[in-house]
Each structure stands twice: as C-alpha cells, then as structure tokens.
Amino acid sequence: MEIWNRHIECMDRQELRRIQGERLRETVERVYFNVPYYRNKMQESGLGPESIHTTDDLHRLPFTTKQDLRDNYPFGLFAVPMSEIVRVHASSGTTGKPTVVGYTRNDIATWSEVMARTLTCAGANRHDFIHVAYGYGLFTGGLGLHYGGEKIGASVIPVSGGNTIRQLQLLVDFGSTVLACTPSYALFLAEAIEDARIKRDDLKLRVGVFGAEPWTENMRREIEEKLRIKAIDIYGLSEVIGPGVASECLVQDGLHISEDQFYPEIIDPVTLEVLPEGKTGELVFTTITKEGLPLIRYRTRDLTTLRYEKCRCGRTLVRMEKCLGRSDDMLIIRGVNLFPSQVESVLLEMSEIKPHYLLIVDRVNNLDTLELQVEVDEEFFQDKISQLQTLRQKIQTNLESSLGLGIRVNLVEPKTLERSEGKSKRVIDKRKL
Amino acid sequence: MIVHQLSVFLENKSGRLTEVLEALGSERIKITALSVADTSEFGILRMIVSDPAKAKELLKERSFTVNLTEVISIMAPNEAKYYAKVLRILSDLDLSIEYTYAFSVGEKSVIILRCSNTEEALKALKDHELDLLKASDLYKL
Ligand SMILES: [Zn+2]
Numbered sequence: 001m002e003i004w005n006r007h008i009e010c011m012d013r014q015e016l017r018r019i020q021g022e023r024l025r026e027t028v029e030r031v032y033f034n035v036p037y038y039r040n041k042m043q044e045s046g047l048g049p050e051s052i053h054t055t056d057d058l059h060r061l062p063f064t065t066k067q068d069l070r071d072n073y074p075f076g077l078f079a080v081p082m083s084e085i086v087r088v089h090a091s092s093g094t095t096g097k098p099t100v101v102g103y104t105r106n107d108i109a110t111w112s113e114v115m116a117r118t119l120t121c122a123g124a125n126r127h128d129f130i131h132v133a134y135g136y137g138l139f140t141g142g143l144g145l146h147y148g149g150e151k152i153g154a155s156v157i158p159v160s161g162g163n164t165i166r167q168l169q170l171l172v173d174f175g176s177t178v179l180a181c182t183p184s185y186a187l188f189l190a191e192a193i194e195d196a197r198i199k200r201d202d203l204k205l206r207v208g209v210f211g212a213e214p215w216t217e218n219m220r221r222e223i224e225e226k227l228r229i230k231a232i233d234i235y236g237l238s239e240v241i242g243p244g245v246a247s248e249c250l251v252q253d254g255l256h257i258s259e260d261q262f263y264p265e266i267i268d269p270v271t272l273e274v275l276p277e278g279k280t281g282e283l284v285f286t287t288i289t290k291e292g293l294p295l296i297r298y299r300t301r302d303l304t305t306l307r308y309e310k311c312r313c314g315r316t317l318v319r320m321e322k323c324l325g326r327s328d329d330m331l332i333i334r335g336v337n338l339f340p341s342q343v344e345s346v347l348l349e350m351s352e353i354k355p356h357y358l359l360i361v362d363r364v365n366n367l368d369t370l371e372l373q374v375e376v377d378e379e380f381f382q383d384k385i386s387q388l389q390t391l392r393q394k395i396q397t398n399l400e401s402s403l404g405l406g407i408r409v410n411l412v413e414p415k416t417l418e419r420s421e422g423k424s425k426r427v428i429d430k431r432k433l
Numbered sequence: 434m435i436v437h438q439l440s441v442f443l444e445n446k447s448g449r450l451t452e453v454l455e456a457l458g459s460e461r462i463k464i465t466a467l468s469v470a471d472t473s474e475f476g477i478l479r480m481i482v483s484d485p486a487k488a489k490e491l492l493k494e495r496s497f498t499v500n501l502t503e504v505i506s507i508m509a510p511n512e513a514k515y516y517a518k519v520l521r522i523l524s525d526l527d528l529s530i531e532y533t534y535a536f537s538v539g540e541k542s543v544i545i546l547r548c549s550n551t552e553e554a555l556k557a558l559k560d561h562e563l564d565l566l567k568a569s570d571l572y573k574l
Contacts, residue, residue, distance in 0.1 A: 376442050376498045383440030383477050383502045383547075384531060385470050392474075410474050413444050414496055 001250055001313050004120035004152070005113070008260050009315045013308070016316070020263055021054040023288035028052045028061070031294050034079040037072055038296060055263060058286060059274050063297045066099060069239065074100040079294050090138045091238050101140075101238050102292040108147065110289055114244035114258040115148020121247045121256060121313075122209050122232040124178050126153030129204075131171060133181035133189075134212065136160040140242030141212050145180045148244065154178070161185070164192050175204040183215040183223060183231070190226035205229050211236065211243055214323055218348055233322055239298055240285050246320055251312045254319030261289050264318065265297070266306055269327035270337070280305045280339075282327040283320065301327045303339055331361060331427065333368045336405050340426045343372065346402050352380045352391055356414070363431040370407045372399065375414045434565045435551065436506045437485040441478040442498040445471065453478060456491050460484075465571060466545060468534040479534070481506075481545065483572045504547045505554060506566040511542035519544055522561055528554050543571065 003009050008016075029049040031038040041062045042048065051060060069077060074097075078085065087103040103111065124130065130149040134141030142160055149156035157174060159167055161181075167189065170176070179186065186208055193203070205227060211234035223231045235255050236243035245262055246255035257264050265274050266281040275281045283300045287293075303324040310316050325341030332338070340359060347355040356375040361368060374395060376388070388411060396409040443449045450469075457464070463483040470477045482488045485501055492499045509515035516535065523530060523546075533546035543566060548554040558565060 378498050378500070381440075381442055381498045381500050383438070383479060383500060385472060385477060388442075388475065388477075389472065411442075411444075412475075413442060413449075414498055 001123070002120050002125060003314065004117045008258075009117060009256070009317055011260075011316055013316055016260065017055060019260060020288060023260075024055055024058065024263065024286065025049075025052060027286070027288050027290075027294050028296070030079055030291075031296060035077055035294075037068070037077055058263070058265065058297070061286075061296050063272070063284065063299050064295050065299050066239070066301075069099045070097050073097045075102065077295075078102050078292055080104055080291055085292055089140050089143075089238055089242065091140075092138075098138075099239060101242075104291040107241070107290055107292050110261060111144060111241050111244055112147040112151040114241065114261060115144055116151040117256075117258060118209065118234055118244050118247035119145075119148050119152050119154070119178070121249045122178070122207050122234075123230070123250050124149075124152060124154055124207065124209075128154040128178050128206075129157060129174055129176040130154045130178040130180060131157050131159055131167075131174070131176035133159050133161060133167060133179065133185060134243075140236070140238045141182075144236070144241075144243040145209070149180075164189065165196075168192060168196055168198060171205070172198060172202050177204050177206045179205055179208040179227075179229065181208075181210065182212050183210040183219055184213065186210055186223050186227065186231070187219065190223065194226075200228055203227075207232060209234050209247070214325065216345075216348060217322070235320070235323070237300060237302075239293075239295060240287060240300075241290065245285070249311060249313040249315060253311070254307055254321055256311065256315050256317040256319055259318055261287065263288050264306060264320065266304070267299075268337070269301075269330055270332065277306060277308055280321075280324060280337075283323075299327075303327055303330075303341070329427070331359075331429065333361065333370055333405055336403075338370075338403060338405060342403055343399065344426075346398050347374065347395070350395065350398065353377050353395070357426065359427045361427070361429045361431055368431065370405060372407055372409050373412045374409060376411050378414070434506065434567045435503050435555070436481060436545070436566070436568045436571055437501045438504045438545070438547075439478075439480045439482055439485050439488050439492075440500045440502045441480075441492060443469075443471075443476045443478050445473065445475060450478065452495070453492065453497065456495050457482065457488055460487060460491055462488050462491070463572070466534065466536050466543070470532065479532075481571060502547065503551055504545050505551060505558070506568075506571050507544045507546075507558060508541055508564040508566045509544060511537045511540060516542070516544060518561075519546075519558070519563065522557050522563075523548060523554055526553065526557055528557075 032049045084104045085102040086105050090098040090100045132145045136142030207230045209232050220231045232248045234247045236245040246257040248255050263286045265284040269282040283302045283304050285298050287295050305321045307319045325339045344355050358373045360371040399407050465481040467480045529549045531547040535542050535544045
C-alpha cells in the first residue's frame with residue numbers, strides 16, 4: 001500500500017505531539033494578535049498566548065461554534081488581510097446565514113496535500129482517472145477532490161453533479177477508475193448503470209471515495225456489491241478545510257485524521273469535558289497550520305470515537321470511527337448519553353428486522369422511561385406468537401447489552417411509524433423538564 | 434388437506450380488526466373461520482377466507498403485515514372424542530401442534546391445526562382414515 005507522506009503519516013507519536021504543540025503555540029499566537037474575537041474571548045478567560053505551551057493546555061481555550069462563524073459573517077474571523085486570501089468557499093445556510101471560509105495560497109497547498117493523502121489512502125495514484133461528481137462551486141467537495149487528484153498526478157475529470165446520462169457515458173468512454181461523489185449519489189449511479197444495461201465489464205471503476213453526508217455500513221455493502229468497487233469513507237467539513245480532514249485507508253477500519261494539520265479532541269457535548277481515548281463524544285478540531293481561517297476548538301457536532309494504536313496499513317495517525325450521528329440528537333436517559341444512531345446500528349445488525357423504529361422517551365414517577373417501537377418485517381413474519389416474542393426479547397437484549405440501558409421494545413405494524421421522503425421521525429421526547 | 438390460512442399481525446389497538454374486516458368486505462370476501470391469538474402488546478389474526486390470495490393483496494395495499502400459512506383442516510363429528518383422537522394421533526408421533534381451533538357445521542365440526550411437520554401429520558391422519566377437507570370445500574362452507 002502506497003503512503004503519500006510517509007514521514008508524517010507514519011511518524012513516531014511522540015515526535016508528532018512535539019510538532020503539534022509547536023504548531024498550536026504559533027496558531028494561538030496568530031489568532032490572539034490578528035483576530036479580535038479570539039483575543040477578547042481569551043482575555044475573558046484570563047488567558048494570553050503564553051498560557052498555551054503544549055497540546056495538554058488546549059482544554060483551557062474556549063470553544064468555537066458555527067454560530068460564532070455566523071455572528072462574524074462574512075470575514076470577521078479571518079486572520080489575514082483580504083489581500084492574502086486567494087479563495088473563498090461558503091456552505092449553504094439552511095438556517096440563517098451561510099458559513100464563509102477563506103484560504104491563503106498556503107492553505108490551498110495544505111488542502112491539496114491532505115487530499116493527496118486521502119486519495120493515496122484509497123489506493124489511487126497517477127495512473128488513475130478520477131471521476132469527480134461532487135459539486136463544483138461554493139461547496140468544497142468538487143474543488144477539494146480536484147486539487148488532490150492533480151497533486152498525485154492522476155487524470156482528473158471535473159464532471160461535477162447532475163446530468164446522469166452524461167456521467168454514465170464519461171464513466172464508460174474514459175474508463176474512470178476512481179469515483180468521487182456522495183454515497184447516496186453512488187447508489188443512484190449504480191441503479192442508473194443497471195437501468196442503462198451497461199455491463200460491469202464496460203466499466204473500469206476500482207474504488208470510490210465517498211463523503212459529505214452520513215452513511216451506514218449497510219449502504220457501504222450495497223455500494224460495494226452493486227458497483228463492485230471498494231467504498232472508502234472520507235470525512236471533512238468546510239470550516240476545518242473541506243474534504244481531506246480524515247480518510248479511511250484500504251484496511252477500512254477507521255478514518256486516519258491528518259492530525260499534523262487538524263488537532264482532534266473528543267468532548268462530552270453536555271459537560272464539555274474532554275473524554276479519554278475510546279469514549280464516544282463530539283469531535284472538536286483545532287486547525288494548527290491554517291492561515292486564512294484558523295479555528296480554535298471548533299465543535300463539529302459529529303459524534304465519533306478516537307483510536308490511537310498503529311493501523312495495519314502502517315500509518316500512525318489517529319483514527320476516528322465512522323460518524324455515529326450528530327450531538328444535537330443526543331438524549332440523556334437516567335444520566336446516560338444515548339444517540340438514536342446507536343439504536344439504529346444495533347437494529348441494522350439483525351437480519352430479522354429493518355431499521356424502522358421510533359424511540360419514545362417519557363418520565364414516569366421521576367424516572368425516565370424508554371420505549372422502542374420496531375416494525376414487524378413482512379419477510380420475517382410467520383404466524384407464531386412465540387416467534388414474535390423471541391424476536392422482541394432478542395431486540396431488547398441486544399439493545400440493553402449494547403447501550404447499557406433498560407429499554408422496553410414493542411413490535412408494531414409497518415408504516416405505523418410516520419415516514420416522509422425517506423426520513424422518518426426517530427424520536428419523541430415526552431418529558432416535560 | 435392443506436389449506437391456506439390468512440395470518441395478519443395486529444397491534445393491540447382498537448379499530449384494527451374492524452379495518453381488516455372492512456377491507457375484506459369491500460371485495461365481498463367470505464370468512465369461513467376466524468381466530469385471534471394475542472399477548473398484551475400484539476396479536477395475530479388467523480382466518481380461513483374464500484380467496485386467500487386476493488385477501489392478502491387487499492390487506493397489503495393497506496399496509497398490514499400479512500402472510501399465508503399452510504394449515505391442515507379435518508372434518509369430524511362434533512364430539513370431543515374425535516378432536517381428542519386427532520390430537521392423540523399427532524402426539525403419538527411426537528408432532529407438536531402449534532395451534533388449533535375448530536367450528537361446527539351442523540353435526541360436524543371442522544378442525545384447523547398447524548403442526549410442526551405438515552406432511553407427516555397429513556400422512557398419519559390419512560392412514561387413520563380421517564376426513565381431510567379440501568381447500569375448495571372448506572372455502573365454500
Ligand atoms: Zn490505515
């Protein structure tokens with residue numbers, strides 16, 4: 001397996017920590033002197049640039065949120081004069097103003113570097129044809145993949161999104177070997193290929209790099225079966241840099257974070273305490289080389305776990321698990337943090353049911369109660385009471401052992417659970433606090 | 434003989450049974466027999482109807498979880514000893530009965546049962562010269 005930057009990606013962890021500390025100190029100094037917002041916030045906490053020596057001091061710094069970016073719309077958090085900015089991207093603002101990010105020439109180089117690592121992680125090299133079907137434009141997906149692809153010397157085909165017929169024609173005619181798009185679009189393409197009666201042998205696709213939206217292991221299996229490619233999960237967010245923040249390698253056991261650029265922490269989204277290795281919580285990033293828009297302890301709202309042991313691919317960079325969901329969805333049941341996605345992954349492991357469920361939280365006599373309604377799947381339904389009772393007990397046992405929470409499972413008729421455009425309401429919280 | 438029984442999963446919610454019957458009624462489907470097995474949370478409705486395939490479609494369209502199950506039907510005089518005889522034949526062969534129900538037609542009764550091994554049960558019942566009802570006869574009752 002090729003590694004783009006062996007020096008960094010396989011670095012001794014102690015050496016890496018030293019570099020991270022150094023870069024963190026420089027970053028803190030830069031934001032303190034160049035971004036009034038950060039200076040004020042640090043002064044309020046009685047901190048100065050000299051307060052931060054190593055990454056161990058990071059927890060003393062205040063968090064940055066998406067709201068802070070909005071409050072300083074559009075360029076308020078930039079740390080360089082606009083003359084140094086060579087590129088601006090923005091994320092669509094579904095609620096309120098868009099989030100604006102700016103890059104210096106060095107930031108673009110950093111971005112290309114981490115994307116080169118990502119693509120190499122997925123097994124791509126200069127002999128590949130990369131079909132980029134991520135959107136080009138204000139969204140970071142298209143251009144992020146584009147620059148990374150050029151950096152490794154591959155032939156980049158900037159198809160962007162839409163026009164599926166043409167996408168199929170180019171895939172066949174150009175013999176693309178790498179597909180880059182969102183996982184849902186990959187599934188859509190797979191179906192279109194089937195409908196168009198294109199033979200698999202007419203395609204040279206080998207691997208796909210998919211990200212920009214949450215997807216399950218089941219979706220991965222489906223994509224891998226239908227397209228007969230290896231489906232690699234990539235992670236990124238425009239605030240941090242765009243795609244390239246982390247990527248799976250061919251081992252497909254967690255995503256390697258380019259932590260020489262983006263320093264990760266996992267926090268409890270309620271107490272905001274930093275959590276130890278292996279605990280699930282909200283992912284927080286501090287960019288430690290970015291110039292245009294450096295971010296200190298940026299709360300991603302994404303839930304995951306970090307693992308620091310060396311990977312079988314040889315990389316020593318920390319790995320994050322596939323994102324489990326959003327911290328905004330978190331429930332606290334009898335003091336235990338619970339994410340609906342945890343319930344979903346337990347259900348997904350059971351072949352007898354489909355993950356159509358509804359969680360109902362209530363409070364009876366000052367005690368939180370948790371009820372899970374699961375639809376009975378027609379393929380599994382026989383007319384035996386005992387079979388249904390066994391199923392119900394099995395779901396309950398699996399959930400309790402995985403979540404560490406007592407839960408009452410009820411089997412319900414299909415479609416009882418409201419569905420709209422594929423997205424269903426997963427949680428009803430009846431507690432009045 | 435083997436008869437296709439319509440089995441429907443039902444939540445214990447008022448009005449659901451009515452909806453099932455109204456759906457079948459809309460296409461004039463006749464019900465020969467009906468039984469409900471339930472727990473405190475859910476139930477299974479079991480029916481012998483005049484057109485099982487059509488009934489299944491009707492209910493599927495209305496999003497019910499429904500299946501056709503193979504059961505055995507036997508016609509015997511409606512005295513307890515005949516019912517007992519049927520059960521004895523099967524238990525002597527170590528065949529377990531998952532459920533059974535019956536209804537009377539005049540002096541006769543029709544016994545419906547689901548057994549762990551349908552074929553073996555049928556053979557044994559035939560050997561004892563029991564009157565196994567054909568589906569077409571049963572649906573007409
Ligand atoms: Zn690896």
